[in-house]
Amino acid sequence: MKQFKFSLHPILALSAFSILLFGGFPEAALAHHHDVLDSGDTSWMLMATALVLFMTLPGLSLFYAGLTRSIHVLSVLMQGFAIACLASVLWYLFGYSLAFSDGGNLQNWIGGLDNALLGGVTRDALIGTIPESVYVTFQMTFAIIAPVLIVGSFINRMRFPALLWFTALWLLLVYFPVCHWVWGGGWLSSLGVLEFAGGLVVHLTAGTAGLVSAILLGPRTGFPDRLKRPHNLIISVIGACMLWVGWFGFNAGSAVAASGDAGMAMLVTQIATATAALAWMICDWVRYGTPKVLGIITGAVAGLVAITPASGFVGPSGGALIGIAAGIACFVVTHLIKQTFRLDDSLDVFAVHGVGGALGTILCGVFAAQSLGGVGLHADSIPAQLGIQTLGVIAVFAWTAIATTVVIKVIGLWARVRASEEEERMGLDLSQHEENGYQMG
Amino acid sequence: MKQFKFSLHPILALSAFSILLFGGFPEAALAHHHDVLDSGDTSWMLMATALVLFMTLPGLSLFYAGLTRSIHVLSVLMQGFAIACLASVLWYLFGYSLAFSDGGNLQNWIGGLDNALLGGVTRDALIGTIPESVYVTFQMTFAIIAPVLIVGSFINRMRFPALLWFTALWLLLVYFPVCHWVWGGGWLSSLGVLEFAGGLVVHLTAGTAGLVSAILLGPRTGFPDRLKRPHNLIISVIGACMLWVGWFGFNAGSAVAASGDAGMAMLVTQIATATAALAWMICDWVRYGTPKVLGIITGAVAGLVAITPASGFVGPSGGALIGIAAGIACFVVTHLIKQTFRLDDSLDVFAVHGVGGALGTILCGVFAAQSLGGVGLHADSIPAQLGIQTLGVIAVFAWTAIATTVVIKVIGLWARVRASEEEERMGLDLSQHEENGYQMG
Amino acid sequence: MKQFKFSLHPILALSAFSILLFGGFPEAALAHHHDVLDSGDTSWMLMATALVLFMTLPGLSLFYAGLTRSIHVLSVLMQGFAIACLASVLWYLFGYSLAFSDGGNLQNWIGGLDNALLGGVTRDALIGTIPESVYVTFQMTFAIIAPVLIVGSFINRMRFPALLWFTALWLLLVYFPVCHWVWGGGWLSSLGVLEFAGGLVVHLTAGTAGLVSAILLGPRTGFPDRLKRPHNLIISVIGACMLWVGWFGFNAGSAVAASGDAGMAMLVTQIATATAALAWMICDWVRYGTPKVLGIITGAVAGLVAITPASGFVGPSGGALIGIAAGIACFVVTHLIKQTFRLDDSLDVFAVHGVGGALGTILCGVFAAQSLGGVGLHADSIPAQLGIQTLGVIAVFAWTAIATTVVIKVIGLWARVRASEEEERMGLDLSQHEENGYQMG
Amino acid sequence: MKMVIAVIKPYKLDKVREALSAINVSGMTVTEVQGFGRQKGHTQTYRGSEYVVDFLPKVKLEIAINDEQTDSVLHAICEAANTNQIGDGKIFVYDLEQVMRIRTGETGHEAV
C-alpha cells in the first residue's frame, strides 16, 4: 500500500502525466520510491499545512464575515470554526482512509477503511519523503476548507445544527469520494486528469455545492433589492490577504516537496493572483466607473482559485494568462448569477470557486504545453488532455450537484435547515448563539 | 557544554524517556551528537519560531483584547507588546543563560551565567542539528508567551509600570528556574518528567500565576454581576485562530527537527484541538441550550494547552481523548472558579491554561503508552510515570504560587499595582496611555 | 550568467565582504557554486517569501489603515493591494530582469532584458541552492513592499489612478535600478557596500520617496492642528505585530539559506526590535509622561528597519545597540519633521524608514566588527567601510529624491495627483472607490 | 409645526420610511439608540459569567411636520411599526417653535 500511496497527489498527477508524455514512469519519479525522510521537504510540508489552516482560519472566515451584516458576523465565524473542528475529527475517524487508502474492488470510487482512526499512521510511516502524519494533516486542511467555502452561499440563513449535519454528510458523500477519484487512485486519476492542488476537489465541489444549496435554501430576506451592505470591508480585505498568503501552502505545498515544482507553483500563483485582481479591477472600472476594493480582492481570489489546478504544470506566462481569464470570467458570471438569474449565491461561491476551479482545470490542459512554458504537454496531446479535463469538470459538477441536493433534502427530514424569518431578522448571532459580535461602550 | 546542551528540550525528554524504556541512551539519540547543521531542521525551526511569535503577537493579544471593554482594549494589546519586548531583552541579557546553561552546583535549580548577553552564541554554534541562534530565539518566544498569558487574569486593573516590574521579576523567579528544571537539565528533567512543549513550563506556570494575581489584585469593579460584555468577539475569534495556527510552531517546533516526531506532534495537536472545541461546544449546548462562539474557541485553546506537554508522546487517538478531557475539564473549572469561588480570574487563565497544562501533563503519562498509540511507555511503567508527572505538576504549581505572591507583594513596596477606581472607570487606555482604541468619525 | 547570478544578494554582499577581509573569495563561498538544490534552504525560502508577502499584505496595510480616519481606511488598503498586484506584474514583465540580469555595458547601473517575462526561469534553474523561481518570488515581495511603504506619506490625498502611475514609474526609475546597484551586481555592490536585507534598497528608497512626495503633494487638509485622530489603533497594533513576524522572512530570508546566518539574522532582528520599541516607549514616557501604544509599535518598526541592512553582519549585542539607536533617532526625527519642519509626511515614512534604513546601513559598518560580535570586520577597516556605507546612503538618497520628483511631476502632466478638497472631505473611500469601510446596522 | 419622535424596532425602519413617503413625508433624521422599557432584556452567558442585557437596540426617528399632518403621521408610523409584540416602541409629539432650512434660510412651514 505504501508503494501505492506514495504515488498520490500530486505525484500521481505528475506520474500520470509522465505516462502520457513518455509512455511510462520516468526514472526520476521512481527514484523517490526509496521512501527516505527528507527534512527539507518535511519542513516545507509542516509549514504548508499551517498555511492552509491559516488560509481558512482566520483567512476565509474573515473574508466572508466582513461581507455579512453585523448581526450575522459571529455566525459566519462560528460556522468556519465548527466546520474546521468537525472535519478534522471526521478525517481522523475515517475521512483520510476513505480518500486515500486502497478501496479494493471499489477503488475507482472510494477508498477503504484500512486507515480508519488513522491506524497505520505511525511515527515512522512515510509518504514519499515526508512523514505520513504530515501528509494526513496537510490533506486534512483541504478537507476543512472545502465545506467552509460553501458557507458563503447561504450566509444569514442556515441554522447551526443543520450546518453541522450538512458538513458531515457532504464530506462523506462529496468530498471524500471526489478526493479519492482525483488524488486517491480513483477513476479520474487513472484517466490522467491534471489537477495539482484542488481546482476540482476543493473549488469546483464547493462552488457547485454552494450554488445548489443557495437554490434550495432560497434567498436572504430582502434579496435582491433591500439587502444591507457588507458591514466591514476592512475585515474582508484582511481575510483576502490571508487567503493570498496561505494559498502558497495550498499550491506550492501540493508539490509535497521543497522543490523546483513547489517554487514554480508559488511563482505562478503569485502572478495569476495579480493579473486576476487587476483584471477584475479593470472590469469594475469599465462597468461602474470606479475601481472597487471588494472587486480587486475578489479578483485576487478568483485568480488563486483558477491557478490552483494548474499551478504545478504551467509557467509564468501561463499563470499570467490564466489569471486574466479568471478575473474576467468570474466577474461576468458573478453578474449573470446575481443580475440575470437572480440567484442569491450570497458571496458568489459558485461564480468564483466553481467557475474559477473549472476554468483553471480546463486551461491547465492548454497551458501545460511546453511551448507555452508549461511542464511539457506536446501540442498534439492537448486536445486529448482537454477532453479529460473537461470530463473531470463535468463529472465532478454533476456528482456534487446531485449529492448536495440529496444531503440537504435528507437533513430536512429531521432538522430545520433554513432559519425562520424571525431568526434571520434578529441575526443568527443572537438567534443561534445568543451572542453579539460588537458591543460598544 | 555543547554536549550537554545538545541534550536539551525536548531531546532530553526523549532521552530521559529512552532511559526509562531501554535503560540507556539509544543509538539513534546518540547519533545526533555529531552536531552537523541540517538545513531542513533549521528551516522548520526558523519557521516554528516565527509561528510562536505570531501566536502571541498578534494571536493571544487579540484573543484577550476582544474580551475586554472597548475602553481597555489598547491596554491589553500594549501589555502583550511590551512584555514581548521586555522578555526578549531579559532573555538576551541573562534569561537564556539562567535557563539553559550549566548551573554548576546549582544545576538542579538554575543555570549559570556563561551565556549571559548570549556570549558563546556564535554563528557556528549548533544545538543538535540547528544553529544555536535559532534555538535561542525559539525558546525566547516561549519566555515571551508565558507572561502574556497571565495578563488575562488581571485585565482592566493592573497599572502599566507595575506590569513591567511584574514581568521582569516573574520571569526571573518563576519562568527561568522552572524552564531550567524541566528543559535545562534541572531536577525535574533528571527525574524523567515527560513535558514536550510547555504544559508545565509555560501553561501551568502562567495559569497558576494568573490565579494568584487575580486573588491578590481583587476583582474588577462590577464583578460579578455588573460587568460589561466582551466588546468585540470578532477580534477574539481572529486571535483564537491565530493561536491555533501558531501553536503548530509551539508543539511541532518542540521536536527541534523536521521529523516524524514533529509531524505526529502537529497531527495530534490538530485532533486534540478539534475534539476539545467540540466538547466545550457540547457542554455549552447542554448547559445553556446554545452552542457559543466564545465557548468553541475557548475549548480549542483548552485542547491546544492540554495536548502541549503530550504532543511528542501520544498518537492520534490519544490526542482525541486528551482533547475531549480538556474540553470538559476546563469548562467545569471555569464555572467553578467564576460561579462557585467567585474569583475574578477574568479571562480564565487558570481554568484553561493551568488546568489544561496540568491535565495534559498527567494524561501524557497514560497515553504515551504504546498500547494506546503512544511513543512507547510499557503498561507497567505507567504508574511510575504518572507519579513523576503528578510530582511535576505539584512542584511547579506550588513554586509558582509562592513566587508569584512574593513578586506582587514586593512590587507593592514601591509601585501601585492596582489601578484606582477612577483609572479603571476612565479605562486603562486613557488612564495609562492617553490613547483611545476606536475613534470614529 | 548563472555563475554570476548565483553570487547575488546577499551572497554577493558576503562575498564582497570576504574580499575585503581576506583579499579573495573564501573556499566556503565558492563551494556553493555547485548549484545543487537543497530542500532545506528551499523550504525556508518558500516560507520566507510567504512571510514577506504577509508582512505587506495584510501587515503593513493594516498598520497604516488604522492610523487614517475611517473615511479613508479602504483607500489605504486598496492602495496596498493594488500596488502588490501591479508590482508583481511588472516584476514578471521586466522588473526581475532589470534588477538581476546582466546589464552588459550598463551593468553598473541597470540590468538587461534577458529575463524579461521571466524567460529562462525554468523549473530546474537554480540560484545557489534554491530554485530560481523561489528567488524571483522572494525578491518580488521586496519590490512590492517598497512602494507600499511610501503610501504612508500621502494617505488621504493621492488619487487612485495617479497612485498606479506612481507605482509603475517609481519602480522603474528608482527601485529596479537601486536594487541592481546593490544586489544585482551594480556599482554599489562592486564597492562592497554592506546591505543585507533592504536598508538601502527598500527602506531608504521608500522613506526618501515618502518625504519628497509629501512635500510635493502638500499636507492633508487640517494639518497640523485640525487633524482627526487615528481611527482604530487596534488595527495598527495588529499590523505592527504582523510586520514583526513577517520581518523574519525579510531578514533571515535574505540569507537565502536555512543557515547559521539566517538564524543569527533572526535573533538580532528580534533583539533590535525589542530594544528599539522599549527605547521609543521610554522617549514617550519622558517626553509626554505616558508610554504610548502607537509609540511602542512605531519603535518596533524603527528597530526592524534599522537592523535590516545589518542583520546578516552583527551579533546580539550589536543588534541591541542598533535597536536603541534607532528607537531614539527615529523618535527625534519624527518630532523634527512634524513639529519643526511642519511637513506632513503623514505616517512618518521618512522618519522611520528613511532614517532607520540609513542609520542601520551606517552602523552596520561599525557593528560588523568582530570585536563587537559581528561577522568580522577588522577594527582598522571600519573607517573605510563606514565611508562606503555613507556613500551608499547619500547616493541612494539623492537618486531617489531626484527620480521621485521627476515621477510625480511627469504624472502631473496627464493625471490629477492630489485629491480635491471635496474628494478628501468625502473620504477617499467614497470618492475613489464608492465604498465605505464600516457599515453598522 | 410639530416634531414627532418615534422609537421603533430597527428592522421596521424601511417599512416606516416607506409608509411616511406614501403620505408625502420625506424628511427625517434617524439615530441608533438603546431602549429600556417593559420589554425586558435577556441574560447572556459568556464562559460562565452572566451578563444582564438591559438595553435593547432601537431606532429613533425625528420627523418635523406641519400641524395638520400629525394624525396621519402618527397613524402611518403606528401601523407600519406595529408587530403586536412588547417592545414595539413609542411615539412622542411636541411643539416646534421654529424650523429653518440651512441651505436657503427659509423658515417656518416652507422649511419643514
Add this chain to the structure above:
Amino acid sequence: MKMVIAVIKPYKLDKVREALSAINVSGMTVTEVQGFGRQKGHTQTYRGSEYVVDFLPKVKLEIAINDEQTDSVLHAICEAANTNQIGDGKIFVYDLEQVMRIRTGETGHEAV
C-alpha cells in the same frame, strides 16, 4: 406629559437607571453622544502630532413622564449622576403634546 433629557457621564448610566426604577420610572431611550461644555477636552499626542479632543463621551437619556413626576425624576437623576466634578451634565425638560404606544395604540398618560 413631559420629556426629560439628561446628559450624563457614561459610567453613571447604571446608577441613574436604578434610581429611576426606584421611583417607578422604567421607560427610557438612551443615546451615546459627544458633549461639549465647560469641561474641557484634553490634548492627545500621537507620534508628535497633537490632537485637541474637544468632545467628551456622554450618554443622553430621554425619559417621557407624567407631569407630576417631574420633580422627583429631576431629583433622582441629579442625585445619582452627581460627582461634584465639572462635566456632570445637564437635564432639560420640555412639554410633550402627545405620547402613543405603538403596540396598543394607547395615547396620553397610559402610554407613558
Add this chain to the structure above:
Amino acid sequence: MKMVIAVIKPYKLDKVREALSAINVSGMTVTEVQGFGRQKGHTQTYRGSEYVVDFLPKVKLEIAINDEQTDSVLHAICEAANTNQIGDGKIFVYDLEQVMRIRTGETGHEAV
C-alpha cells in the same frame, strides 16, 4: 429657554462649533445621525449587487440657550453650515421648560 437642534453635514461640525463659541455659546451635545431628505442617497454596487443608500451621515447638535440668543444662534449656525448645496440640513427650535445643571443643582438661566 430654547433648545436648538441643528442637523448639519459632518465636516461642518468644527466650523459651527467655532461660530457658536464666537457668540459665547459653548455648551452643546452632539450625536451622529443618519439623514433622509431631499438630498438623495446614491447607489453602491458590491460585486454585482446594488444597494440603495437612503440615509446619509449627518451630525445633530443640541444646544440649549436663553431666549434672547435664538436669533444670533440660528444665524451663526446657518452661516457656518451653509454650502448652498442640497443636504445642508435643518434647524429646529423648541421651548424648554426647565434646565438643570447636575453638578450644582442650579436651574433655569444660570444652568444653560
